[in-house]
Amino acid sequence: MSAEFEPKILAFVCNWCTYAGADLTGTSRIKYASNVKIIRFPCTGRIDFMLLLKAFAGGSDGVIVSGCHPNDCHYTSGNFHARRRWMLFRGLLDFLGIDVRRIRFSWVSAAEGAKWAEVVNQTVADVRALGPYSEYQKAAEFVAGNEDVLLKEQEVAQ
Amino acid sequence: MNALRSTVKELLGSGAIDVFVGYEKGTRLPRPLLAASADEADKLIFDETCTGNLAVYLTRKDLVGGKKAGVAASWYAMRSICRLLDENQLQEGAVKVFGLTPEGDLKPFDTLADLKQHVQETPPPPKPVEDEWVREIDAMPAAERWKFWTGELSKCFKCYACRAACPMCYCTKCIVEVNRPQWLQPWAATMSNVEWQLNRVMHMAGRCADCGACGAACPLGLPVHIIAHKMAKLVAQSFGEPTDKGSVLSTFNPNDEENFIL
Amino acid sequence: MEQKYIPKSSLKAWLAKVKDGGKQIYAPVTEGGKTSFRRVKSVDDISMEHVQTAQSAKGVAFPRTEKLFSYAMQPGGVALQDYDSANIPHTVVFGLHPCDAAAFKPLSGIFGWDTGDKPFGERMQRVTLVSLSCSKCDELCFCTSVDGSPGSAVGSDILLTAVGSEGYLVEIVTDRGRALTEPHAALFEAAPDVNKEELLAHVPVRFSVGAVERSLAGAFESDVWKQQSARCLGCGACAFVCPACACFDIQENPKGSASGDRIRCWDSCGFSLFTLHTSGHNPRSVQSQRWRQRLLHKFSYMPRRLSVRGCTGCGRCSRACPVDMNLWEHLSELENLKN
Numbered sequence: 001m002s003a004e005f006e007p008k009i010l011a012f013v014c015n016w017c018t019y020a021g022a023d024l025t026g027t028s029r030i031k032y033a034s035n036v037k038i039i040r041f042p043c044t045g046r047i048d049f050m051l052l053l054k055a056f057a058g059g060s061d062g063v064i065v066s067g068c069h070p071n072d073c074h075y076t077s078g079n080f081h082a083r084r085r086w087m088l089f090r091g092l093l094d095f096l097g098i099d100v101r102r103i104r105f106s107w108v109s110a111a112e113g114a115k116w117a118e119v120v121n122q123t124v125a126d127v128r129a130l131g132p133y134s135e136y137q138k139a140a141e142f143v144a145g146n147e148d149v150l151l152k153e154q155e156v157a158q
Numbered sequence: 159m160n161a162l163r164s165t166v167k168e169l170l171g172s173g174a175i176d177v178f179v180g181y182e183k184g185t186r187l188p189r190p191l192l193a194a195s196a197d198e199a200d201k202l203i204f205d206e207t208c209t210g211n212l213a214v215y216l217t218r219k220d221l222v223g224g225k226k227a228g229v230a231a232s233w234y235a236m237r238s239i240c241r242l243l244d245e246n247q248l249q250e251g252a253v254k255v256f257g258l259t260p261e262g263d264l265k266p267f268d269t270l271a272d273l274k275q276h277v278q279e280t281p282p283p284p285k286p287v288e289d290e291w292v293r294e295i296d297a298m299p300a301a302e303r304w305k306f307w308t309g310e311l312s313k314c315f316k317c318y319a320c321r322a323a324c325p326m327c328y329c330t331k332c333i334v335e336v337n338r339p340q341w342l343q344p345w346a347a348t349m350s351n352v353e354w355q356l357n358r359v360m361h362m363a364g365r366c367a368d369c370g371a372c373g374a375a376c377p378l379g380l381p382v383h384i385i386a387h388k389m390a391k392l393v394a395q396s397f398g399e400p401t402d403k404g405s406v407l408s409t410f411n412p413n414d415e416e417n418f419i420l
Numbered sequence: 421m422e423q424k425y426i427p428k429s430s431l432k433a434w435l436a437k438v439k440d441g442g443k444q445i446y447a448p449v450t451e452g453g454k455t456s457f458r459r460v461k462s463v464d465d466i467s468m469e470h471v472q473t474a475q476s477a478k479g480v481a482f483p484r485t486e487k488l489f490s491y492a493m494q495p496g497g498v499a500l501q502d503y504d505s506a507n508i509p510h511t512v513v514f515g516l517h518p519c520d521a522a523a524f525k526p527l528s529g530i531f532g533w534d535t536g537d538k539p540f541g542e543r544m545q546r547v548t549l550v551s552l553s554c555s556k557c558d559e560l561c562f563c564t565s566v567d568g569s570p571g572s573a574v575g576s577d578i579l580l581t582a583v584g585s586e587g588y589l590v591e592i593v594t595d596r597g598r599a600l601t602e603p604h605a606a607l608f609e610a611a612p613d614v615n616k617e618e619l620l621a622h623v624p625v626r627f628s629v630g631a632v633e634r635s636l637a638g639a640f641e642s643d644v645w646k647q648q649s650a651r652c653l654g655c656g657a658c659a660f661v662c663p664a665c666a667c668f669d670i671q672e673n674p675k676g677s678a679s680g681d682r683i684r685c686w687d688s689c690g691f692s693l694f695t696l697h698t699s700g701h702n703p704r705s706v707q708s709q710r711w712r713q714r715l716l717h718k719f720s721y722m723p724r725r726l727s728v729r730g731c732t733g734c735g736r737c738s739r740a741c742p743v744d745m746n747l748w749e750h751l752s753e754l755e756n757l758k759n
Contacts (some may be wrong), residue, residue, distance in 0.1 A: 049360060050341045053353055070412060084397070087416050088363050088407070091392040092356065095295065095385070097304025105420035119420060128277035135301075139308055141348040185559060190651040210743070214653065220706040223649060313456075315475075315484050315660045315686060322655035330503050335693055343672055345485040345685035372486035377657040377740030378474055379454050 007061040007127040008058065009036040009073035009120070014067035014073040017109045025111030032117035033124040043067065045078030049089045052103060062127035063101040069107040075102065079107075084101045098136065102127055161264045162230070164254070175254055176225035179215045181208040183312050192221060193270040204230050205262060210376055211371040213238035213325035217247050228254040234369030238325040241365055243270055247328055270314045274402070288370065288387045295384070310380050311355060312348040320358065320382050323375035326365045333357055359385045364393045364406030421573070422598070423611035426580075427587040430607040435463040436605050438512055443548070446480055450471050456515070466515055468582075471558050472736060476663030477516045481543040483662075485685045488539065488670075492679035495587070499675045503541040506521060512600065514550045516608070519734035521551040521575035521662030527725035530666040548596050552588075553581035557621040559733035562748040565627050568733050570620040581619050583612060589619070627752040629719075629729075635757045636720045640712070644757055648750050649711035651743045656688030658737035658745065664730045665692070689713050703705040717756070 013019050019040045025032060031066050041047055046066030065086065073079040087103055094100045104123045108116045162180070169175045169299040170193075182191035182201040188208045193199045194214065213235045217220055231239060239255060242248045243391070249327045250270050257265045293301055318334070334342045334354060342357065343350035358372075368390040373383025395405050397414070426434065440444050446569075449458045455470040456478050490501040517561040524544070531540035554561075554570035563569060575580040577597035580588040589611060590597050601608060640643075659665040669687040674680035687694060690711070695704045704710050718730030738746045 007341045041299065048341075050353070050357070053356065057349060070261075077410060080412060080414070081407070082318060083362075083414055083416060083419065084407055084410050086419070087396050087414065088389065088392050088416060089360060091360060092394075093226070094300070095292075095303065095388045096352065096356070097298075097302070098299050099304075100299060107419055135304060136349075139352070184744040185738065185746050185749070187744070192650040215651075220708075317656035317660045317688070318691075319653070319655035319657045319740075319742050322653035338620075343673065344669065345683050347485055369741075375653075375655070375657075375742035377661055377742075 005128055005131060007035055007124060007132070009033075009062045009064060009123055009137075010055040010060040010061060011036050011038045011064035011066065011120070012041060012044075012051060012055075013064070013108075014044045014046075014079075015036055015040050015042050017068035017072060017107075018066040018116065020110035021108040021112045021116045024121060025116045026113075030113060030115045030119045031115045035124045036120050041074065043075050043078035044074065044082035045073075047076065047082060049085060052089075056098075056102075056136045058097060059137060061130070061133045062104070064104045064106065064123055065069060066106045066108045066116075066119065069109055072109060072156060085147075098132065099130070113148055161203050163199050163202050164194060165256075165264065165266070166202060166228060167196045169254070170194070170196065170199060173230040174226065178202070178220060178228040178345075179212045179350070180204060180228075180230040181210070181212075181223070187188055190215065204228075204256070204258060204264070210234065211235045211367070211369040213236055213242060213324070213367075214323060214371070215244065216253060217325070217328040226252050226254070228256065231255050231257055232285055232369075233257070233277070233280060234367050236273060237326070237367040238369060240270075240274050240277050241326065241367060241400075241403070242328075243274075245365070245405075282368070285368070285370070285387065288384060291381060292388050292391065295388075308352060310375055311351040313378055314346060314351040314354075314380055315378070316344075316346040316351065316354065317377060318323070319375040319377055320372035322347075322354075323371040324362070325356075325367070325369075325371070326362055327358075333361070355382055355385055358382075359389045362386060362401045363389055364397070365373045366390055422592040424601070424608040425587055425591040425611050426590050426608050427586070432463045432589065434607045435466075435512075435514065435602075436606050438600060439463070441603075443510045443512050446477065446511050446539075446740055448516075456660065457516075463523075468515060468547060468552065471554075471556050472517065472561075472734060472739065474736070474740065475661050476523065476734065476736060477520050478523065478663050479664075480511055480513055480547055481524065481540055482527060482531070482666065485683060486539060488680070488682045488684050490684050491682045493677075497719070503538055505538070506589075506653070508543055508546050508605035510546045510548075511716055512548045512550055515552045516549060517734070518551055518570060518576065518579070519571040519575070519732040520663045521549045521579075522563075522572060522732040523567055523734070524549065524575050526664040526726070526728045526730045527666055528746065529722065529728045533726060545563055547578045548577045548600055549575065550578045550597070551576040552653075553579060553616075553619065554621045554623075555582055558735070558744065559732065560738040560748070561621075561623050562626045562735060562751075563733035564623045564625045565748060565751075566729060566731055566733040570623055571616055572674065574621075581616055582610050583614055583619060588618060596734065614637050623733075626748040627755045631755045632751050633719055633723065635754050636716060639754065640651055640716070642757060644754065646708040646713040648745075648753070649708040652745055653706050653707070653743055654690055654692060654707050654710070656686075656690055657740040657742065658714070659690055660686055660737040660746060661740040662731075663736070664735055666733060668671075689717065713751070719751075 027147045052063050067079050090100050166178045174239040180191050180202045191358055210231055212229055255267045255273050259265045342353050366386050370383040393406055400414045445460050445482035447455055447460050448455050449465050450467040454685045455467050455473045456475055489503055573593045575592055577594045579591040583589050592601055667687045667689055668684050671683045673683050696702045722730040
């Protein structure tokens with residue numbers, strides 16, 4: 001199966017719940033897909049929407065955003081703010097045709113080691129089925145001055 | 159027209175205002191005029207063709223900083239002014255707003271409370287063209303939407319007219335001008351153009367008056383106001399119409415409902 | 421100047437041959453009501469009817485974004501990959517108006533001043549300008565006020581002028597133009613006996629440019645800048661659509677910490693950040709100073725330093741401006757300025 005596409009997944013998680021949850025997954029010796037790279041944030045409220053776009057531009061095929069369940073935020077309301085932001089951002093991305101199926105949002109508490117494994121496995125399986133996010137990467141790679149790309153862009157759409 | 163001119167002259171003469179932000183006859187469409195003298199006031203016009211959002215000038219410190227200003231406002235400009243007030247960008251007493259009645263007569267607002275009430279009670283002028291754009295784009299498959307928007311936005315050359323024309327874009331240092339970290343590549347290229355519009359519209363979420371000034375300003379005629387219009391719809395669907403109790407992204411409701419978080 | 425005639429039917433055949441000869445054709449194309457310069461696959465796509473494209477043709481020699489060089493850190497130093505001119509295509513810009521062709525002069529003046537600019541120079545060497553005289557104009561055109569004309573051949577390699585609806589008068593201005601027509605001589609006919617002036621649009625003279633320039637000499641401290649620029653929003657639309665504006669920014673596109681590209685992209689003197697110093701001081705802190713800079717640069721500094729004016733009267737800035745900063749109107753106001 002060496003030819004099978006292995007998606008690159010970046011996970012933005014909060015320090016207090018999901019990061020600890022992922023830790024528990026490990027200490028519980030639950031096996032899960034190794035495609036994910038975890039980046040720890042103080043809170044989901046800190047996860048700027050641009051980070052998701054940067055992840056895609058940098059070669060991620062999928063993204064996970066995860067933090068404390070509602071009412072469990074270490075800072076009381078960071079996840080409530082984040083939830084509002086994702087509600088609008090997700091709708092906006094969808095309107096622009098960016099593939100929102102590649103972004104998985106979840107609440108994973110420090111006690112939910114098994115849920116984390118499930119979220120990751122599910123995301124990896126889904127993104128694997130979708131294939132590499134090459135449309136986005138191609139658009140993001142554009143550095144004009146690259147003659148071919150420049151000319152293509154100037155070309156009349158047929 | 160004459161009612162406006164004489165009113166403005168009176169206000170300027172009595173010192174009630176220092177400058178009036180209004181419209182004068184332009185080459186093709188009416189254009190903004192900042193009138194500070196009786197001579198300039200004589201050039202003012204105000205009718206249903208005056209659609210540009212003049213609220214954008216009210217936060218320009220080099221023009222109206224420390225001054226009392228009068229302003230001719232369309233309904234959408236009035237909504238912008240209300241939002242600027244909520245965000246403490248304007249001071250009660252420093253702005254005097256004039257609208258038009260449906261009959262085309264001058265309608266002064268004595269207090270800003272009156273203005274707010276008017277904006278709340280009057281339904282927004284319909285936007286059938288913009289609504290149709292959103293409907294059409296929503297109906298496209300995602301891949302086609304992506305093709306459409308990257309096609310349109312790849313043409314953008316980043317003159318930032320959309321930003322300059324927006325009354326809510328009053329930051330003295332915009333995110334595109336920040337380089338530690340450099341969120342957005344400052345040159346024109348497809349992806350950084352898309353990212354710029356995403357940022358612009360996200361920063362306007364629930365603050366945008368949906369006046370369409372961004373799209374009207376685009377020298378290349380790119381439909382960037384449609385993205386803002388879609389955002390206004392998303393905000394209304396998700397959280398109801400914005401209120402003066404804080405902007406939607408700086409407030410929350412524990413009962414906000416979504417259907418995509420596991 | 422050599423004159424010929426080409427029937428409309430042969431024009432497309434000629435362009436198709438030029439294209440097949442390995443040159444790309446960059447020409448105005450109308451899509452969705454907007455006309456812009458694009459690389460065309462088929463000569464049928466070319467628009468000949470528009471008054472003016474939204475953007476000028478300057479991108480052919482001065483692209484909005486361009487890679488100048490790449491670098492990569494290596495053990496013991498940095499490996500540089502210099503600007504690569506090998507891939508620059510030979511391009512025929514077709515159907516640009518005389519105001520656009522003339523604007524390559526001020527651009528060359530700026531990029532050729534002192535140390536020549538390699539990317540611009542390399543691109544210009546591969547460009548042939550086949551212009552089309554204007555048979556239509558609008559209320560914002562003012563080429564005739566800045567020593568141009570709707571039928572001026574200045575800057576063009578070849579100038580076409582529509583004779584009726586059936587063909588074009590062909591004026592072959594330069595050797596580069598001749599190289600484009602000579603191999604296809606059979607497509608061309610003898611020039612008809614026509615008065616070219618009668619075939620052109622009538623662009624009224626809006627102001628005396630001599631008087632404006634004399635007036636500007638003492639206008640630096642005038643209040644007129646504040647008054648004219650009051651409604652200016654400070655965007656870069658005018659500069660970006662201008663065929664003669666050449667301001668650029670240099671940016672870095674790092675790929676990780678060990679390699680990257682150096683990028684040049686368009687910039688505008690109308691932006692508040694354009695002159696912002698690292699110290700925080702901004703010598704042009706308000707919009708009126710930036711507006712003054714824009715006009716003085718085009719009508720005073722460039723004529724003095726480069727012997728060429730930075731404006732060819734295409735009127736694009738006025739069409740693009742969200743708040744109708746009508747350039748010829750402002751210039752006529754300056755003409756009568758009492759210092």
